[in-house]
Amino acid sequence: MRRLIMGVLLAAALVPVRAAAFDIEGHRGARGLAPENTLAAFRRALALRVTTIETDLAVTRDDVVVISHNPRLNPDITRDADGKFLAAEGPAIRTLTAAALSRYDIGRVDAQSAYAKQVPDQQPVDGEHFPTLDALLDLARHADYPVRLNVETKLSPDLPGDAPDPESFAARVIERVQAAGLTERVTLQSFDWRTLLAAKRIAPALRTACLTIETANTNNVASRGGRASPWTAGLDLSAFDASVPRLVHAAGCAVWSPFYRNATATRIAEAHALGLEVLPWTVNDVAEMKRLIAAGVDGIISDYPDRLRALVDAR
Numbered sequence: 001m002r003r004l005i006m007g008v009l010l011a012a013a014l015v016p017v018r019a020a021a022f023d024i025e026g027h028r029g030a031r032g033l034a035p036e037n038t039l040a041a042f043r044r045a046l047a048l049r050v051t052t053i054e055t056d057l058a059v060t061r062d063d064v065v066v067i068s069h070n071p072r073l074n075p076d077i078t079r080d081a082d083g084k085f086l087a088a089e090g091p092a093i094r095t096l097t098a099a100a101l102s103r104y105d106i107g108r109v110d111a112q113s114a115y116a117k118q119v120p121d122q123q124p125v126d127g128e129h130f131p132t133l134d135a136l137l138d139l140a141r142h143a144d145y146p147v148r149l150n151v152e153t154k155l156s157p158d159l160p161g162d163a164p165d166p167e168s169f170a171a172r173v174i175e176r177v178q179a180a181g182l183t184e185r186v187t188l189q190s191f192d193w194r195t196l197l198a199a200k201r202i203a204p205a206l207r208t209a210c211l212t213i214e215t216a217n218t219n220n221v222a223s224r225g226g227r228a229s230p231w232t233a234g235l236d237l238s239a240f241d242a243s244v245p246r247l248v249h250a251a252g253c254a255v256w257s258p259f260y261r262n263a264t265a266t267r268i269a270e271a272h273a274l275g276l277e278v279l280p281w282t283v284n285d286v287a288e289m290k291r292l293i294a295a296g297v298d299g300i301i302s303d304y305p306d307r308l309r310a311l312v313d314a315r
Contacts, residue, residue: 022051022293023052023277024049024050024312025299025300026045026050026053026054027301027303028041028069029042029045030303031119032119033122033123033304034122035122035124035125036069036077036106036119036122037056037131038106038131039128039136039139040128048306049145049309050305052149053147053150054152054301055136056068057151057152058071058093058094058154058163059172060093060096060097060101061094062097062098065133066101066132067132070154071154071155072090072091073091074115075113076109076114076115077115078090079104080103080105093162094161094163104130105129106128107124109122136149137176137180141182147185149185150186150209152189152211153195157192157231166198170195170198171202173199174202183205187255189208189255190210190211191220192231193210193232193251196251196253197233207255208253210251210255210256212244212262214244214262220232233251235247235250243270245267245270245271248276249276253276254277256276257279258278259281260281260283260292262280263292263297268295268296269296278296280292280297280301283300284307289302293311
């Protein structure tokens with residue numbers, strides 16, 4: 001009887017631990033609520049008590065690591081010094097100095113753009129500029145709880161001129177993370193796994209996440225021309241019986257982060273059997289959040305961390 005009681009108490013004790021461990025990630029800070037990848041969005045995410053702030057990285061011409069989803073200036077969110085939205089896609093951030101980049105305002109969306117329809121609840125905050133990674137690290141370091149960061153290297157094997165080479169990119173990011181003393185609270189993610197393998201060589205303790213997408217129009221894991229995808233650092237999906245979780249495991253990632261429609265219960269179970277965490281992106285529909293939670297995911301990346309927070313708290 002004593003063993004039975006102790007077992008019940010132990011099981012009950014584990015329930016809140018598992019709930020607390022669920023990773024609520026604010027996509028680009030909290031893109032659905034505040035201008036993406038700005039300090040305003042990161043502060044909003046902190047106010048919602050996300051467990052992790054997810055964001056994207058680029059590197060300027062003078063090697064400053066900055067935050068931007070697009071390697072090039074996005075006219076839907078970028079205004080010049082005169083307050084006018086860019087008429088077309090701007091130059092690559094890699095071609096601009098940090099000082100030149102800081103002159104652009106990214107505090108609101110062009111209401112006439114298709115992008116605006118994706119984020120109807122986003123509240124503008126004029127005067128927001130491209131933050132540096134250092135600024136985000138400082139914000140996290142001084143937060144009133146130990147928020148994690150999930151930072152993505154934005155580069156493409158098809159557009160090498162828009163970003164540093166993978167080794168240099170990884171080294172720049174790791175340098176700033178280590179200088180801030182936050183290695184244990186940072187995950188490095190990417191669709192281009194070359195930076196992830198480079199990061200593990202430079203800082204083996206750094207946690208990495210392999211991003212994947214498999215749709216009719218975009219697929220970063222499928223072979224190309226009979227060869228391994230250029231996105232998977234030389235690893236060939238066919239060598240792993242077409243199993244994406246096994247491919248991710250071979251890349252040394254701790255986390256598999258698939259496009260949410262590619263995350264099935266069977267694949268999630270396979271990933272867990274390999275010791276991987278599963279963190280799908282970008283999930284904004286509450287019904288999809290419920291499906292994925294029921295399927296056993298370890299966390300969710302969302303533009304609306306308030307919706308996810310309410311759902312997790314209710315459970």
